[in-house]
Amino acid sequence: MNTFTNRYDFQRSLGTELTPNWRDLAKPVPPTLTQESSPNLGTARIAPQRYTSYEFHRQEVEKVWKRTWQVVCREEEVPKPGDHFVYDVAGLSFLVVRQDDDTFKGFWNVCLHRGRRLCDASGHGATQFKCGYHAWTWKPDGRLAFFPGE
Numbered sequence: 001m002n003t004f005t006n007r008y009d010f011q012r013s014l015g016t017e018l019t020p021n022w023r024d025l026a027k028p029v030p031p032t033l034t035q036e037s038s039p040n041l042g043t044a045r046i047a048p049q050r051y052t053s054y055e056f057h058r059q060e061v062e063k064v065w066k067r068t069w070q071v072v073c074r075e076e077e078v079p080k081p082g083d084h085f086v087y088d089v090a091g092l093s094f095l096v097v098r099q100d101d102d103t104f105k106g107f108w109n110v111c112l113h114r115g116r117r118l119c120d121a122s123g124h125g126a127t128q129f130k131c132g133y134h135a136w137t138w139k140p141d142g143r144l145a146f147f148p149g150e
């Protein structure tokens, strides 16, 4: 006689479960993501300028957004080499690209020639990133592939 520890095992035994489900696909959560940190920040009122001041925003970008790790996307969103994800935050833009060896590389999403935004949208299967300004072209690993007059 079978004993089932949860309904998923039971459904699986009947062949009625829709598979795969998230429980089958999920990876263990890293311990650092399960730790709670709740420092006492006091009860003082926060000045409204915190939400309206350009200078405060500028400092927040410099001291927080540029210095903290960001969750850009899930691996499943860029499953194959050349798949890429554009991540915009606080006026900054980053480009994450899956490499041929299944690693990931992240770049500032700007052309190194004159600083135009390099990639406007996330996509799949890119073999190169061509700047729309002067056509300098970059390989998915970040190396320069071509520039006019080469």
Ligand code: FES
Pocket (backbone or CB within 6 Å): 111, 112, 113, 114, 115, 116, 131, 132, 133, 134, 135, 136
């Ligand atoms: S700014 Fe990209 S090619 Fe000139």
